[in-house]
Amino acid sequence: MAEKIPDSMLAGRLDVRTRDFAVTEVPVPAPGPGEVLVRVRAAGVCLSDVHLIEGELRPLFLRGDTVTLGHEVAGTVAALGPGVTGWADDQRVLLQAGEERNGVVHTRGVDYDGGWAQYAVARADTLVAVPDDLPLEQACIVPDAVSTPWAAITATAGVRPAQPVGVWGIGGLGAHGVQLLRLAGAAPIIAVDPVPAARERALQFGADLALDPADDDLVDQVRAATGGTGLAVAFDFAGVAAVREQAVRALGPGGALVLVGLTRQPLTIRDGTAFSYFGQKVLGHYGSMPEHVLELVQLVRHHRIDFARSVSDTLPLSEAATAVERLSNKEGNPIRLVLQP
Template sequence: MADTTGSEIGDSMRAMRFDVESKTLALRTVPVPEAGHGEVLVRVHAAGVCLSDVHIAQGLITPRHILTGEVTLGHEVAGVVARIGEGVTGWTVGDRVVLQPLVWRPDGSRTLGVDYDGGWAEYVVTPASTLVTIPDDLCFEEAAIIPDAVSTPWSAIRTTGHVRAGESVGVWGVGGLGAHAIQLLRVVGAAPIIAVDPLLAARDRALALGADAALDPTATDFAAKLKNVTHGRMLDLALDFAGVPAAQEQALGSLAHGGRTVLVGLSGRPITIQNSVDFSVFKHTIRGHFGQDYADIPELIDLVSWGRLDLSGSISGVLPLEEATDGIRRLDEKIDNPIRLILRP
């Protein structure tokens, strides 16, 4: 069957494979996967490089459901439908789509590019239920990052954080997730929005994206500045996208009475409450957050289509598939302070 470029789909393809035991990435030539019952084959046009991919490469996140010891990474994927498996209706070869990264099964969820082969390849097979249509005027690069870089902070803000209009919110870490959180907090009416990041470039970016203030967490007068910006009330919600103990501790210490902290960044380290008395007296809460709900991605695509959300500045670079390892390094070391890097197979 022909793909949307008019060329025949061959028997093999290039894929960036991750060896779980050795924790190494290698570009391999592998068979093009077959679309089984209820599945589709998608020709990948863009795939995001996420901090979760860095965590996988470093061993913080371990694929638990793969059968071969290797997995193709990539959970932020956009492309076109190339083949349709048996039992699939409502989709046509050539449809432009993004992929929901989570698949729910009776025994739990499975994550694309972690528990089964993802989009750092020329083709990927996915259940038809994970497909979401993208409009013709939304480019593949921007569409690809919606399933995590945008939908994870959106879900953390609305579903886990329960942000209401007029609430004061702090955002620790203005990287791929935090940068979008600032834009999305403006959508829901949070005020003031305070970005917290040790990098001056990240703080400047936060202000450009709509933060009301941007603070250096290492400054000796951090607490005083936060209190001044919030007119003495401190934070109703602290969102931690940094995933480091110092940020978590500072976020907890910045809460108003009844304030809550949502931990999105992954550290793999214990969470410490330095002052358990204040934590109880002021009725603070901590909630963890991971991923998104199925409804989030279509909602966000609509927000982009209606001009409420601009992702044009979110693509910090586009790399060929063979430079995936370099993309991980650039993201991990914050070289040029990227929001999102994209692989183009």
């Protein structure tokens, strides 16, 4: 017998005007035509959520002033809206991090209510079936924490086997970036992070070399590790202006800096002549497409990759504010914190 759906639920709500965030009781949403009600079992906490609460990011398409946060969501099917077929009660699913509306992508938990809640409504075509051997607390982070670096590597940068690459920032995105670059055959993979534990993590995830950005000879070390050529691709997962300047200096001829980490700070290239002479590039990157999530689920299904080390801790939904504070302060240097309603 299907679990009875209550009238109200807890949800982590943000007022985007005042930046007040609180877990509060709200009505359980009803799925409309073409929609599915999902019983949330796990929801990731991302730096983008922190940036929303702090006001660095603002929704572009939100109707009203409040939104339930959470774009990394997994759970089970609770109810089908009118006209929906192909999904069964209690089926394990993850949700794509957004949906296209009139040719424009709206982000879950930013432009419309997300999954920091006991229940979430999703358009049926944004559900992805989860393999039985993938725990939901790992499945929830595939959209964004894993799919964003995967899309940056495969689509934006087009990394090829044996290409030398650098990864700046070994947090939630960068750690997966290292793991996925290893899967893609990049070599060598050079990780850069100021935190010793993060550098050690990078080596565990598959980096060939882990460096401290404070090292005066970092660029020389990169060139030595790459046989003097420099990097084909440098990924900035940190969103820090100084990181970008350092990464550009480590590029080889024709090399590309891929901007994945978000910041409002300006991008500065100190030696524009050399940048132009060597035909180097700056490529912006944001999020992923639905096919990247599907590719990753297939890779998990065939045991090419696993995320057992990706969840640093789980917390109840009621402690969402604590999770945000821990991530903002990098307490324990987490890869991902996951809320469990």
